[in-house]
Amino acid sequence: MESCHLESLQVLDLANNSLSGSIPKCFDLSCNNLSSEIPEELTGLQGLMFLNLSVNHLEGQVPMEIGAMTSLESIDLSRNKLSGVIPQSVAGISFLIHLNASHNNFSDRIPSGTQIQGFNASCFIGNLELCGPPLRETCIGDDLPEVPIPGSADEENDDD
Numbered sequence: 820m821e822s823c824h825l826e827s828l829q830v831l832d833l834a835n836n837s838l839s840g841s842i843p844k845c846f847d848l849s850c851n852n853l854s855s856e857i858p859e860e861l862t863g864l865q866g867l868m869f870l871n872l873s874v875n876h877l878e879g880q881v882p883m884e885i886g887a888m889t890s891l892e893s894i895d896l897s898r899n900k901l902s903g904v905i906p907q908s909v910a911g912i913s914f915l916i917h918l919n920a921s922h923n924n925f926s927d928r929i930p931s932g933t934q935i936q937g938f939n940a941s942c943f944i945g946n947l948e949l950c951g952p953p954l955r956e957t958c959i960g961d962d963l964p965e966v967p968i969p970g971s972a973d974e975e976n977d978d979d
Contacts, residue, residue, distance in 0.1 A: 850874045871895040886911045893917040
């Protein structure tokens with residue numbers, strides 16, 4: 820089956836099959852024993868509406884091009900071993916109403932965007948190095964006061 824050429828695929832559910840090994844390049848498969856990285860080819864499924872790769876042993880980073888999957892309404896990457904940043908491109912997915920990135924090894928700032936900040940903090944828990952809204956953990960530099968730049972208009976107004 821030529822699974823990488825199913826650009827119009829909307830739903831594929833092969834959950835709870837005890838599948839193991841690496842992820843085929845073009846499927847979403849929750850509650851199995853899959854390992855390795857998420858293949859970049861998966862981001863070519865631009866008609867896909869639901870991506871559920873939860874409860875596996877996936878590691879590595881989420882492909883930065885995940886934002887190209889513009890039809891996604893739901894992304895569940897929870898309970899894996901994924902690391903690195905959550906790509907900023909996720910914030911550009913207009914129809915995204917569900918995101919669960921909990922219980923991984925994500926780090927750095929949660930992408931900023933109206934929809935993402937609207938998600939509950941529970942969607943991101945279990946990532947010890949993740950910071951920023953909607954989590955209570957602030958990122959390095961978030962709590963520093965703004966220092967006026969010498970010679971700027973702000974500094975000149977402070978002399979009044």
